[in-house]
Amino acid sequence: MTISKTSLFTRQELIGFIVLAVVIFVLLPLALDNFRLNLFGKYLTYAFVAIGLVLCWGAGGILSLGQGVFFGLGGYCMAMFLKLEASTPENTSIQSTPGIPDFMDWNQLTELPSWWVPFYSLTFSLVAVVIVPVIFAFIIGVAMFRRRVGGVYFAIITQAFAAILTILIIGQQGYTGGVNGITDLRTLKGWDIRTDEAKEVLYYVNGVLLFVVLVIAQFVRKSKLGRILIAMRDQEDRVRFSGYDVAGFKIFIFCLGAAFAGIGGAMFTLQVGFMSPTLVGIVPSIEMVIFCAVGGRLSILGAVYGALLVNWAKTTFSESFPELWLFGLGGLFIAVVMLFPNGLAGVWSEKIMPRIAGLMEGRKPTAKPLVAPSPKEKEAA
Amino acid sequence: MTAPQGYLLKVEGLTVSFDGFKAVNDLSFYVEPNECRVIIGPNGAGKTTVLDLICGRTKATDGSVKFREKELLTMREDQIVHAGVGRKFQTPSVYEDLTVFENLEISYPKGYSVFGALAFRRDAVVQERIQEIAEMIFLEDMLSEKAAFLSHGQKQWLEIGMLLIQDPELLMLDEPVAGMSVAERVKTAELLNRIIADRSVIVIEHDMGFVEDIATRVNVLHQGKMLSEGSMAHVKADPKVIEVYLGH
Numbered sequence: 001m002t003i004s005k006t007s008l009f010t011r012q013e014l015i016g017f018i019v020l021a022v023v024i025f026v027l028l029p030l031a032l033d034n035f036r037l038n039l040f041g042k043y044l045t046y047a048f049v050a051i052g053l054v055l056c057w058g059a060g061g062i063l064s065l066g067q068g069v070f071f072g073l074g075g076y077c078m079a080m081f082l083k084l085e086a087s088t089p090e091n092t093s094i095q096s097t098p099g100i101p102d103f104m105d106w107n108q109l110t111e112l113p114s115w116w117v118p119f120y121s122l123t124f125s126l127v128a129v130v131i132v133p134v135i136f137a138f139i140i141g142v143a144m145f146r147r148r149v150g151g152v153y154f155a156i157i158t159q160a161f162a163a164i165l166t167i168l169i170i171g172q173q174g175y176t177g178g179v180n181g182i183t184d185l186r187t188l189k190g191w192d193i194r195t196d197e198a199k200e201v202l203y204y205v206n207g208v209l210l211f212v213v214l215v216i217a218q219f220v221r222k223s224k225l226g227r228i229l230i231a232m233r234d235q236e237d238r239v240r241f242s243g244y245d246v247a248g249f250k251i252f253i254f255c256l257g258a259a260f261a262g263i264g265g266a267m268f269t270l271q272v273g274f275m276s277p278t279l280v281g282i283v284p285s286i287e288m289v290i291f292c293a294v295g296g297r298l299s300i301l302g303a304v305y306g307a308l309l310v311n312w313a314k315t316t317f318s319e320s321f322p323e324l325w326l327f328g329l330g331g332l333f334i335a336v337v338m339l340f341p342n343g344l345a346g347v348w349s350e351k352i353m354p355r356i357a358g359l360m361e362g363r364k365p366t367a368k369p370l371v372a373p374s375p376k377e378k379e380a381a
Numbered sequence: 382m383t384a385p386q387g388y389l390l391k392v393e394g395l396t397v398s399f400d401g402f403k404a405v406n407d408l409s410f411y412v413e414p415n416e417c418r419v420i421i422g423p424n425g426a427g428k429t430t431v432l433d434l435i436c437g438r439t440k441a442t443d444g445s446v447k448f449r450e451k452e453l454l455t456m457r458e459d460q461i462v463h464a465g466v467g468r469k470f471q472t473p474s475v476y477e478d479l480t481v482f483e484n485l486e487i488s489y490p491k492g493y494s495v496f497g498a499l500a501f502r503r504d505a506v507v508q509e510r511i512q513e514i515a516e517m518i519f520l521e522d523m524l525s526e527k528a529a530f531l532s533h534g535q536k537q538w539l540e541i542g543m544l545l546i547q548d549p550e551l552l553m554l555d556e557p558v559a560g561m562s563v564a565e566r567v568k569t570a571e572l573l574n575r576i577i578a579d580r581s582v583i584v585i586e587h588d589m590g591f592v593e594d595i596a597t598r599v600n601v602l603h604q605g606k607m608l609s610e611g612s613m614a615h616v617k618a619d620p621k622v623i624e625v626y627l628g629h
Binding site: 220223224227228230234235237238239240242243245246248249252 | 463470476478479488494498501543
């Protein structure tokens with residue numbers, strides 16, 4: 001059928017991208033007030049992580065339960081810049097050491113730690129938002145994948161990293177703001193990010209960045225690398241004995257997912273106005289996997305909808321039944337894994353699309369299955 | 382039978398021990414260019430382990446495997462493939478979620494690095510080569526089918542095709558006709574006969590009729606050791622072989 005064609009989008013995928021663009025850039029801003037729009041902007045920052053997980057987990061079969069680490073690192077890099085800008089000597093004149101972030105002053109630090117200094121530069125900070133998570137992912141990737149650690153073991157180790165980083169941040173209060181995180185962020189190069197207008201602008205910036213990431217992800221999936229990932233997930237040995245350095249491919253895709261997560265984290269900091277260890281640890285990391293699973297771990301667009309829907313449900317339900325939400329989330333995850341292993345995107349392409357196509361062409365619906373997960377991977381899930 | 386141009390593969394003193402159990406014990410043999418070597422032996426003789434050792438899947442405890450004077454035992458699996466050694470597994474290992482075309486494409490020897498794979502283009506040369514291989518393995522009409530929908534025999538052919546597209550100098554096949562129907566077996570024999578014409582092949586096989594058909598020389602393994610080596614007629618007449626293997 002489409003053997004010779006390797007275009008970036010099929011017609012159907014292009015329509016999907018356009019529909020998502022309309023939802024993010026037109027429908028949501030029209031339908032929501034400023035406060036709610038900012039909330040949805042926050043939800044969309046998790047979509048960056050979910051897209052990375054589609055590549056790592058859905059395509060490559062690498063389940064990471066520690067994506068919060070990369071989200072957090074990106075977010076902290078951004079927050080450090082903003083905090084330094086907010087901590088001018090004038091703003092902090094009541095401190096015993098003016099000119100350093102307030103939490104450092106509370107923790108009896110008298111000068112800025114040297115590793116904070118580069119974060120005075122916006123350029124450095126923006127580069128760090130991507131590079132720091134990538135470096136971390138690279139180190140973890142080399143250590144794990146070169147030793148052929150995979151599956152459940154890899155998932156557990158990434159979870160341990162999430163726990164370690166949280167403990168480290170909380171323990172090093174004077175350098176990181178501890179359990180409160182880095183708060184009271186005000187301006188970006190003099191531009192007040194707390195105003196309604198700024199939040200609206202940031203929402204659109206976030207949307208545009210999300211599409212940049214989506215297009216990169218689409219490019220990777222459509223390249224031979226994308227097919228190698230699927231091949232690796234199903235028959236790792238065959239790929240290895242076809243002449244590929246499997247570990248190199250895993251490291252690459254894990255780093256790419258980390259870069260996406262880092263960008264999401266930075267946009268979170270900008271839109272929400274703080275960054276704290278509660279966004280780094282085990283629970284948020286697992287939640288991010290759930291966004292991806294609910295949306296459909298084989299579909300990058302599904303992951304975006306998953307992040308939006310689960311977070312929207314979380315806000316709505318936790319407003320009414322705060323104690324029950326976590327149970328609801330757990331139930332949702334179990335239900336998705338058992339009933340819809342390919343998530344919302346799977347339901348759409350297996351159940352709804354064939355019906356629509358059938359109605360339009362007046363034919364009997366023919367189910368066109370998505371890529372089915374391998375049994376090995378189901379165990380890992 | 383020393384060929385003047387030397388051996389393609391030299392296996393010397395190859396030993397692997399799993400917690401003291403020697404699955405392969407001090408094994409030596411030499412494969413010449415364009416030779417078809419068949420390894421036979423009872424279950425547990427260490428036949429598959431020998432292939433695993435040559436292609437780097439299992440690390441040897443001792444010995445040496447030289448392919449065109451290059452030591453394979455210290456190389457990584459993908460480097461061994463690049464050196465020109467291909468391996469087919471016993472159970473068909475194809476990528477079920479990808480189409481037959483994509484399965485062959487992944488094996489096409491180009492774009493092995495991460496960025497090479499990102500930049501890989503499906504150009505006319507690649508397509509032609511895939512078409513050519515697909516015809517050879519009787520799957521030219523199945524190119525856009527998912528590999529999951531192939532029959533067992535077709536999956537075996539596909540995996541053989543995935544190796545052929547890389548054009549290895551040494552091809553190792555682990556029971557290529559196991560589980561095939563009679564008709565498929567005949568076609569596979571025909572396919573293998575064409576393949577072995579211009580490369581060296583090491584085959585593990587149980588089907589004696591098939592072995593007699595294709596073998597240049599036969600190695601008989603027993604408990605990780607070489608029991609007998611030579612032509613099929615020689616091996617068949619060897620009383621040691623009759624005792625442990627052919628006799629029952």
